[in-house]
Amino acid sequence: MRVLVAMSGGVDSSVAAARLVAEGHEVVGATLKLWGGPQSSGCCSVADVDDARRVAQQLGIPHHVFNLTEDFERDVVDPYVVAHAEGRTPNPCIECNRHIKFERLLERARRLGFDRLATGHHAQVRERGGRFALLRGADAAKDQSYVLSMLGQSQLGAIVLPVGTMTKTQVRAEAASLGLRTAAKPDSQDVCFIHDGEGRDGFLSSRLELHGGEVVDDASGVPLGAVDAVELVTVGQRRGMPAGSTRRYAVAVDVRARRVRVADAARAVVDEVSLVPGTVTWVDRPLADGDEAVAQASAHGRPARCIVRVGGGGGGSGEPVAGTGEDRPVVVCRFHTPQRPVAPGQTLAFYDAADPDAVRGAGIVAGCRRLG
Amino acid sequence: MDRRTPGGPPLTYLDHAASAPMRDEVVEAMAPFAARVFGHPSGHHRQARAARQALEDARDRVAELLEAAPREVVFTCGGTEADNLAVFGVLGAAVQRRPGDATVVVSSSVEHAAVLEACRAASARLHGVVHQRVGVDSHGVLDLSRLAQSLDDDVALVTVMLANNEVGTVQPLGDVVALTRSLAPQAVVHTDAVQAAPWLDVARAAPGVDLVSVSAHKLGGPKGAGALVVREGTELEALFVGGGQERERRAGTHDVAGAVGLATALAAVARERESESARVGALRDQLADGLLHAVPAVTEAADRKFVLPGHCHLCFAGVDREELVVLLDEAGICVSGGAACASGALEPSHVLAAMGVPAPIASGSIRFSLGHTTTADDVERALAVVPEAVARLRG
Numbered sequence: 001m002r003v004l005v006a007m008s009g010g011v012d013s014s015v016a017a018a019r020l021v022a023e024g025h026e027v028v029g030a031t032l033k034l035w036g037g038p039q040s041s042g043c044c045s046v047a048d049v050d051d052a053r054r055v056a057q058q059l060g061i062p063h064h065v066f067n068l069t070e071d072f073e074r075d076v077v078d079p080y081v082v083a084h085a086e087g088r089t090p091n092p093c094i095e096c097n098r099h100i101k102f103e104r105l106l107e108r109a110r111r112l113g114f115d116r117l118a119t120g121h122h123a124q125v126r127e128r129g130g131r132f133a134l135l136r137g138a139d140a141a142k143d144q145s146y147v148l149s150m151l152g153q154s155q156l157g158a159i160v161l162p163v164g165t166m167t168k169t170q171v172r173a174e175a176a177s178l179g180l181r182t183a184a185k186p187d188s189q190d191v192c193f194i195h196d197g198e199g200r201d202g203f204l205s206s207r208l209e210l211h212g213g214e215v216v217d218d219a220s221g222v223p224l225g226a227v228d229a230v231e232l233v234t235v236g237q238r239r240g241m242p243a244g245s246t247r248r249y250a251v252a253v254d255v256r257a258r259r260v261r262v263a264d265a266a267r268a269v270v271d272e273v274s275l276v277p278g279t280v281t282w283v284d285r286p287l288a289d290g291d292e293a294v295a296q297a298s299a300h301g302r303p304a305r306c307i308v309r310v311g312g313g314g315g316g317s318g319e320p321v322a323g324t325g326e327d328r329p330v331v332v333c334r335f336h337t338p339q340r341p342v343a344p345g346q347t348l349a350f351y352d353a354a355d356p357d358a359v360r361g362a363g364i365v366a367g368c369r370r371l372g
Numbered sequence: 373m374d375r376r377t378p379g380g381p382p383l384t385y386l387d388h389a390a391s392a393p394m395r396d397e398v399v400e401a402m403a404p405f406a407a408r409v410f411g412h413p414s415g416h417h418r419q420a421r422a423a424r425q426a427l428e429d430a431r432d433r434v435a436e437l438l439e440a441a442p443r444e445v446v447f448t449c450g451g452t453e454a455d456n457l458a459v460f461g462v463l464g465a466a467v468q469r470r471p472g473d474a475t476v477v478v479s480s481s482v483e484h485a486a487v488l489e490a491c492r493a494a495s496a497r498l499h500g501v502v503h504q505r506v507g508v509d510s511h512g513v514l515d516l517s518r519l520a521q522s523l524d525d526d527v528a529l530v531t532v533m534l535a536n537n538e539v540g541t542v543q544p545l546g547d548v549v550a551l552t553r554s555l556a557p558q559a560v561v562h563t564d565a566v567q568a569a570p571w572l573d574v575a576r577a578a579p580g581v582d583l584v585s586v587s588a589h590k591l592g593g594p595k596g597a598g599a600l601v602v603r604e605g606t607e608l609e610a611l612f613v614g615g616g617q618e619r620e621r622r623a624g625t626h627d628v629a630g631a632v633g634l635a636t637a638l639a640a641v642a643r644e645r646e647s648e649s650a651r652v653g654a655l656r657d658q659l660a661d662g663l664l665h666a667v668p669a670v671t672e673a674a675d676r677k678f679v680l681p682g683h684c685h686l687c688f689a690g691v692d693r694e695e696l697v698v699l700l701d702e703a704g705i706c707v708s709g710g711a712a713c714a715s716g717a718l719e720p721s722h723v724l725a726a727m728g729v730p731a732p733i734a735s736g737s738i739r740f741s742l743g744h745t746t747t748a749d750d751v752e753r754a755l756a757v758v759p760e761a762v763a764r765l766r767g
Contacts, residue, residue: 034716049715062701066716085591112698113767 002026003160004109006101007056007063009048012120014055014182015171016162020118021059028114029056032105034072034096034195036178051182056178066108068100075099078194081207088345089234089251090364092191093147093299102148102155109158116160121358123148124164125156132156135357136284136351139167146299149349149362150281157235213258215242218251218370226264233260235343235368236268249340251370263370267336270370273297273348274333275363282361286310287331288368290302292353293360295333297342303351306333331363373597381704384753388682388743389537389567390708394633395592395744401636402594405629413626414615423628425607428633430628435639438584438716439575440601441514446618447599447631451566451587452486454600457585457611457622458562459531461489464609466499466528467573471565474500477529478559479520480514481726484537487564488722491531496710502526503556512541512727513673516551520622523555530561533570534578536741538710538723541564542568545578554579562604566590566598570743571640571680582606586638589628591636592744652742653681659751660684661739664760671733674723684740687729691736691765694718699761700738705754706737 005167007029010175020027031052049065056063076095083090086143101119107116122137137143164169168187175183193345204210208227217224225242230253232241236248241262248262262268266369271290273295287293289310294303309332333348344350346365352358385393407424410418429440433443448454461476466475467524474565477491477497491503506519514532523530530552535542545563552561561585565574569586578584582604588597602608602621614623641648657676664670669689679685688696693709710718724734740754 031715033713033715046715049717053716064698065716065718067713067719069717107693108692111695111767113764232565248718 001115002113003028003116003118004112004114005029005051005061005106006105006120007031008186009045009051009055009121009182009189010120010183011180011182011185012168012171013052013237014120014123015166015175016118016120016160016178017061018059018164018174018178019056025060027059028057029053029064030105031063032072032100033065033067033069034100035077038060045174048210051185055180055182058178066105068104070191071104071228072096072193073083081204083345084204084231085208085255086256087233089343090345091147091299091347092193094150094347094362097147098347099149100275101150102159103263105220106155106158108341118160118162120163121148121161122168123159123195125159127139131284136357136359137164139169142168144299145357145359146301146347146349148297149283149347149359151283151367152281153284156283160217166227184286202230203222204232205229210256211255213255213260215260215262219259219262219267224248227260230255230260236341249341267370268341269283270341270368271335271338271370273333273335273339274366274369275333275348276366277330280361282331283359285349285360287360291358293333294334294351294353294356296349296351297339297346297365303356304335305353307336308332308350309334338371341370373652381702381722382753383743384705384757385751386740386750387706387708387756388570388746389739391589391595392570392592392743394589394594395637395640397640398633398636402629402633403602406634409628413628414617419641422625427626427628427631429491430631433635433639434599435601437635437642438528438586438599438601440584443619443629444601444654445599446602446621446656447597447634448622449596449630449716450482450589450598451564451585451614453611454566454587454598455484455486455562456490457529457600457608458585459487459529460611460667461495461608461621462529462560462562462583463494463498465607468476468609469499469607472500475501476502476504476524476527478504478519478527478529479531480504480533480543481510481620482536482538482723483508483533484564485529485607487531487533487562498524502561507752508541510727511678512536512539512723514543514548515690516544519548520555523552523749525556525558527552527556527559527580530556530559532561533564534572534574535565535590535680536723537567539685539727540567540616540741541681542572542577542678542680543676545581546764549578549580560603561636565725568680569638571644571645571682572669586634588634590636591634591637591641594630597627597634599634602702609672634698640706640744641660648744649681652744655746656684656740656742658748659742659754660686662751663758664757666755667712667762668738673727673729673737680744683716683740683744686738686740687724687733688736688738688762689733693735695736696738696761699765703757703761705757708741710731710737710739724745 052302121144122142124135128135136145213230215225243250246264249268251263252261287308295302295306349362350360413424495501558584564585565576566587582603584601590597604758612615612623673685695707
């Protein structure tokens, strides 16, 4: 096969490339330049590109650098900023995978005549009777199936994830035994386009007009305090919220009204999460109304059992369709036990109830129903 | 050029403007100074004297070919250093001469990064220095009326490239010098002739300039060697100080082999200039006309009457240059998609932007550059491969 490997300059994609070369494939490496701004680590610093290039040289494969900064700005960074302006908290890694790696780069790989696109993600693609399943990575602690949960058949059939069957320890050991310079490189942390010096708040404050707001008790509406910037408050957040006799959590952010509603732990929990119509995607067969599933609301969040309710709108299956979403089915995840609130904008991933390593689909959270 | 990469397709090298293959006679001329004659040319024994003689012979030759006096030639480690020395050297001296006054450097908006970034850095580092850019027309030719408007007594340096590295457009340096002399008599004129030197007689094409940058590897010489011609009387502050070499304009042990390589390459170019310009110009026309004919929705960046004989810069609408460079590379055809940033990624072209080329068209731009090793076979191969590659990417 001709395989294009997305090489971030990290150890996982280095070993992914090495394994494909060892398997005898015709391998070409590509590093994406996604961000022009300052950054401490992440996907696209010059040092990371250098590492990727040196690993490619060591493996004897061609290496290219693709400049996708404009796409990244348009499809990842701008929406990230806009979402915060509207009180939502998106996951930029998911949007990068959705729009950049598994759309723009995958299209490019196809145009350039590659049979497959490979990445260093810790997840597994398994073919079952001509259909493709997406499974958790073998290393539970490093599993990245959540950030790939929005992939569908057309992408899964075109990708390889060579390190998904390995533990991180095995990956590092293999890199070390091959003498790859990335063997001991620390894992990348946090959002690649935000550098340590500024943090998320610093980054957003440079791109957004921030507004102070009041903090009120969710049940009574009684004012409890104030925040400097409602845009920087995430549902579920405790830091910066006025404490009463118990800890209080943000349960709703209304940017327009400049108001954050808070509740104590007992009243902050939710039993239902609804997804934005039109953002729901399925790996293969869609979940139907009443199906049992397991839901996960963050990259390393605790999976929780739930029942999926599908109602309203038109058909209930298939790939996402761009548009208003009004004619799309409303998908709701109803938990068996109360859960911490999930911020609007986050992605909720569904796993199979009987095979909890298998991703079934995903959608972007519209809101939660609180028990309190 | 009939070379093969082991196991790969035949190599069709159409990136001479990035770097031209070393000429055999250059390799031969440099060989003794890369090995046998190793003395420090500033020393006082027979080894040193031999190196010194080679160095000064090279200087004489470069001076003669650029119509300068030998003492006006400053050897540098390439075009970028020559450009930096010109910009920082002139502005640094000007700021010292008249501290407190505004000191203006005027450049075209399409200069090589070595000049643009030097001007930007100089205005950040040197007190009172201001950088003004003068725009170009849709062919990349400097707007002389705008230049005239920017010239006054505050201007210390006017720097305009003799030919552009991306699109190959030649600038009217004679007019630039004349305007500067009459409107900014205190200013000196620098030209980055790095791209032009393989094709034009620099002394004829840029008459009366005060400073000229050249680079050996564009001429079929070695990388890491170049020169700045500094007309007698031009005040210049050194970038490097130390051993006082190059009449205290560029300290550091001389790269004798590099200087010999530069002189040999420049001499070869001068000897072949007329015949090679005609030969390569005809091949370039064949390539450009052939692609314009065979591929739909292609535009030539600049009218060929303004362009160096080796440049063929085309914009393929609806194609991403990064992808076309990769496909052509896989077919053994080496071309350029533009300038790269520190990571190696292609950056949007400031040259095409200054020429008013819309971004979606500029994103499909490819520079084919021909040179002394280019043959009719190279052009034929490109004509056979490029249309198919473009069609494939357009889907």
